[in-house]
Amino acid sequence: MSTAPTGLPASPTRSHVRSLARCEAARTHQDLPRVFTLRGRDWDLLDEVFAPDLSPSTELALDFLGLSAPSAPLGAGPAPVSRGRMLEIGSGAGVVSVLAALSGYDRVVAADINEHAVRNTGLNIARHGVGDRVRAVHSDLFAALPPAERFDTVFWSSNYVLAPGDYVYRNDCEQAFVDPGYAAHRRFLAEAGNWTTPGGAVLLHFSSRGDLPLLRRLAASCGRSLLVRRSQEVREGEDPVEHLLLEVTPAL
Ligand SMILES: C[S@@+](CC[C@H](N)C(=O)[O-])C[C@H]1O[C@@H](n2cnc3c(N)ncnc32)[C@H](O)[C@@H]1O
Structure with a gap:
């Protein structure tokens, strides 16, 4: 593969410049609704927060995790089977965390580095009546979590596009799209892996817009392996993009 002057791959699908342009287009989208509908439910959306209705990735994450909450009002159907505790890193508008609680997770911590996203998740927790089970936290990854907390599932639908290591975010929304270095x-x-219960799983939603060979090298350098648990190819505009659910395990 040819290499751009930055040292980053020149593939258009993996270009951070294109991802940042997609971010800007979403931020400035004229008709971006303040309330959108997804999986038969209405959701609040605040400025500077990743818009689940402009990308297939939120719905793919729901499919990967098997989160198919019934659209019946809370308490109207049979209680779902308990799935334990979940930590969602990067909750954005909160769709995955709220539907996790409605699909059987007893307790969900929804963390995001973007304060607008934390407020947005709070709005959707209230809208869907799951405040007894879901807590929104402002946190850079695990930094703000109580040290003794453990989870059966740790999940991040990440900002998987690689940006140059010295790239400085221009706004909060860009943190949903690219990760410098x-x-x-x-x-x-x-x-x-420090935050899981014994037998718990660390899951990462990644895609072919990211640099999987580099991610595997980073995993190996900290004693981890990456297993592909699910994959699905979708068209995103002109680009065929393969979405992946990776499990992060101790090195095999
Ligand atoms: C692709 S978006 C996914 C949003 C949401 N989970 C969804 O599926 O709609 C990635 C999210 O990760 C968050 N994020 C990026 N870096 C983070 C970090 N260091 N700690 C916590 N959250 C982070 C972003 O703010 C963004 O909300």
Whole structure:
């Protein structure tokens, strides 16, 4: 593969410049609704927050995790089977965390580095009546979590496009799209396993817009392996993009 002057791959699908342009287009979208509908439910959307209705990735994450909450009002159907505790890193508008609670997770912590996203998740927790089970937290990965907390599932639908290591975010929304030098991914790979219960799983939603060979090298450097648990190809505009659910395990 040819290499751009930045040292990053020149593939248009993996270009951070194109991802940042997609971010800007979403931020400035004239008709971006303040309330959108997804999986038969209405959701609030605040400025500077990743818009689940402009990308297939939120719905793919729901499919990968098997989160298919009934659209019946809370308490109207049979209680779903308990799935334990979940930590969602990067909750954005909160769709995955809220539907996790409605699909059987007893307790969900929804963390995001973007304060607008934390407020947005709070709005959707209230809208869907799951405040007894879901807590929104402002946190850079695991930094703000009580040290003794453990989870059966740790999940991040990440900002998997690689940007140059010295790239400085121009706004909060860009943190949903690119990760300079994969610094956050490196920390996630190294630290996520410390937050699981025995037998718990660390899951990362990644895609072919990201640099999987580099991610595998980073995982190996901190004693981790990456297993592909699910994959699905979708068209995103002109680009065929393969979405992946990776499990981060101790090195095999
Ligand atoms: C692709 S978006 C996914 C949003 C949401 N989960 C969804 O599926 O709609 C990635 C999210 O990760 C968050 N994020 C990026 N870096 C983070 C970090 N270091 N700690 C916590 N959250 C982070 C972003 O703010 C963004 O909300």
